[in-house]
Amino acid sequence: MSRIPDYAHNLSLKMSQVMDGIGVSEKIVMKRRRSWLLNESLFTLPHQLLGNDVNAFVFGSQIEGTTTIGLRSDADFLISLNTYNVIQDWSEWVYGKINYLMIQDDYVSPGYCLLQELRDDAPLPLVVEVNDHSYRDRKGRILLKNTFLNKFGSNELIRHGPAHSQQDVPGFSDNDHVFAFPCHLKPIQAGHWLNQHREEHWPTSDMIQYCRNTRCFVVGVGKTGSANEIFEWRISTSFAERFVMFNLNITQIRCYVLMKMILKTFITQMFPxxxxxxxxKTVLLHCISYTRSDAWKESTLFTCLLFCISTLYNCVQNEYCPHFIITQNNLMSGRFSPEAKPLILETLRYVIESNGRALLEIECDCLGLFLQSRLNSFEPVHAHLIPTLIAGHLLKQICHIISEQFQMIQLKMYDLSPTLTIQKLLTFMSNHHNENFTTIDRKAYRLLTRHICSTLGSILASSNIYKQDHLTYKNALSFMSLGLDSDIASGKLKLASIFYCTRDIERTKLILKKIEECYDLNVVEPVCECYSFKHFPLRDSFNRLCYESNEECTLLKHITASCVCFIRCEINCCPLELQHEMFRSTQEDLAYRSEDDKWMDMAVVDSLPYLYFLQYKTYSQLGRQDDKQRALSNIARTIDVEPNLGHRETALNLLGQCMEQEYRKDDALKCFLMSLKIRSRHNAAKFHIFRLLASIYN
Structure with a gap:
């Protein structure tokens, strides 16, 4: 890095400005990390509530903050199956867990291991049982095949190596779910890295000490081409790598992002x-470890990038790129065909020798266009909107995980009696003093319990309405009050539903009025994660507020509106017009159900049209004709103009029933037919149409 061209200083500053404009800034990097660490906890806690001894961890570019909108990086979820225990010496054997002994010898590929099955009653090898997922080797050891983890993946996911991928969900990044066994980070092959003592260089001795005490995982994939490929398990040091990446400065992060953009522009399309x-990433980490930390600053970004690309060139030329932690593992071994290697080297040489001109060819995130504008002293058009767009997307992603996980809780309890459902939910609520919770776990727990309190209160109220139990009713309202701030509307709408169904019309009216006053149509975003549908761009005001605030958890209750969901044991708190949605599927429809369609057994409606529907019903009972007609018009307008409604067909069904009550049967029929056009199966509109036609005929 000693030979620095004269123009490099200015080019580096311009590149840094462009990277800041496309969202690779300290502020956005920290937002990404906070958001995805929260998502990690949100994903784990419901599984533990349901009795699954697992932990979910997020690794890779999303949580590192080393991505952009244009790179479309996956979100890598690793699911640690904690009932399994991989040990490296016999003292780590744990009674009550399924134990495997990690074997690393000269016959196993570097960075991989074999897993020997052990007895469950004593720290001894298993010697008798062999099944479809195991094999007895020549030494008599029973080894576990890496295909064993395949059974944990959903049928709805696509298999890629060890990962089960959720792809093409509109509006969100693709997700890779990797199932793994946990162990401690001290495999033999990482010993050299873990035993380093570096006081002045990077990584520091403190960083290495932290990594020495952290965990690692084994995932079900062997070294390609290895003689033991089906028995080898890859050792994943993702935790240590994530910690190392969290200690990079913004210039180092930008350098990595630029490397990925160069890769996408010049290499990946021809040689995927x-x-x-x-x-x-590995090349970058090696480069950082070779240099002084003060060499990585905004004014040297271009020089640092050239250094990394040149190092990558040498790695390809020698076909040698050692893993940063398990250095015996050569990541480039057998990676390049004789035909591809010269072309890859020629491409990298062009990037190195172009004096920065190659960067102008990068179309990803319009980087080349923005850089050209900066070099000509022009402000890139709309570049300032990109960070706010990212911030909005990150908050929406948190809503996505909350809604998805809470719905999973509801569906797991769908077949339980109200009593058992209440017991399960109360068990989850009792975890608020859990000593193992981190600060982020507690935030995630509070976000989930707000939704749980609303459901718990609604179940108790439904039971009260059925049994006329006034003591239960008081308890129900106590729980409902704890769930009012889950978002801007859904918790309050459930409370309004209870008052409506108990004929407390005045209190219903007051709650609905308060919701409408707080619901800013120019800011609030509806949230529906029941199924995959096309999401339209988020509101600019929503994005801007997300960018300006560092308190994502606080924002959720002010600018998001989740679906209002009723399971069947809440049926007495659900207006009659909405109850039909619990029985939307005909016997013929059931044959077309998929694993992700279980939500169809609930009554689910978007908050905004449901707000106006309850207002219509409330004002009807109060005899306030003008307000009733205004509410009716608002339902129709919301259906027409709100782009991100997830249950437009349900809103049309509610509007149609309101039209019936207005004696506008032709308009009611139009609403039901429009609903059926949106969702031809699993739609209560069929029932409404038959009922309406029978009424007209009679």
Whole structure:
């Protein structure tokens, strides 16, 4: 890095400005990390409530903050199956867990291991049982095949190596779910890295000490081409790698992002299975460890990038790129075909020798266009909107995880009696003093319990309405009050539903009025994660507020509106017009159900049209004709103009029933037919149409 061209200083500053404009800034990087660490906890806690001894961890570019909108990086979820225990010496054997002994010898590929099955009653090898997922080797050891983890993946996910992928969900990044066994980070092959003592260089001795005490995982994939490929398990040091990445400065992060953009622009399209982004990350980490920390600053970004690309060139040329932690593992071994290697080297040489001109060819995130504008002293058009767009997307992603996980809780309890459902929910609520919770776990727990309190209160109220139990009713309202701030509307709408169904019309009116006053149509975003549908761009005001605030958890209750969901044991708190949605599927429809369609057994409606529907019903009973007609018009307008409604067909069904009550049967029929056009199966509109036609005929 000693030979620095004269123009490099100015080019580096312009590149840094452009990277800041496309969202690779300290502020956005920290927002990404906070958001995804919260998502990690949100994903784990409901599984533990349901009795699954697992932990979910997020690794890779999303949580590191080393991505952009244009790179479309996956969100990598690793699901640690904690009932399994991989040990490296016999003292780690744990009674009550399924134990495996990690074997690393000269016959196992570097960075991989074999897993020997052990007895469950004593720290001894298993010697008798062999099944479809195991094999007895020549030494008599029973080894576990890496295909064993395949059974944990959903049928709805696509298999890629060890990962089960959720792809093409509109509006969100693709998700990779990797199932793994936990162990401690001290495999033999990482010993050299873990035993380093670096006081002045990077990584520091404190960083290495932290990594020495952290965990690692084994995932079900063997070294490609290995003689033991089906028995080898890859050792994942993702935790240590994530910690190392969290200690990079913004210039180092920008350098990595630029490497990935160069890879996407010049290499990946022609040679998709050659250089991976993980190799770029590894090269970057080696480059940082070779240099002084003060060499990485905004004014040297271009020089640092050239250094990394040149190092990558040498790695490809020698076909040698050692894993940063398990250095015996050569990531580029057998990676390049004789035909591809010269072309890859030629491409990298062009990038290195172009004096920065190659960067102008990068179309990803319009980087080349923005850089050209900066070099010509022009402000890139709309570049300032990108960070706010990212911030809005991150908050919406948190809503996505909350809604998805809470719905999973509801559906797991769908077949339980109200009593058992209440017991399960109360068990989850009792965890608020859990000593193992981190600060982020507590935030996630509070976000989930707000939704749980609303459901718990609604179940108790439904039971009260059925049994006329006034003591239960008081308890119900106590729980409902704890769930009012889950978002801007859904918790309050459930409370309003209870008052409406108990004929307390005045209190219903007051709650609905308060919701409408707080619901800013120019800011609030509806949230529906029941199924995959096309999401339209988020509101600019929503994005701007997300960018300006560092308190994402606080924002949720002011600018998001989740669906209002009723399971069947809440039926007495659900207006009659909405109850039909619990029985939307005909016998013929059931044959077309998929694993993700279980929500159809609930009554689910978007908050805004449900607000106006309850207002219509309330004002009807109060005899306030003008307000009633205004509410009716608002339902119709919301259906027409709100782009991100998830249950437009349900809103149309409610509007149609309101039209019936207005004696506008032709308009009611139009609403039901429009609803049926949106969702031809699993739609209560069929029932409404038959009922309406029978009424007209009679």
């Amino acid at each position: 299975n050659s250089i991976s982004s993980f190799m770029c």
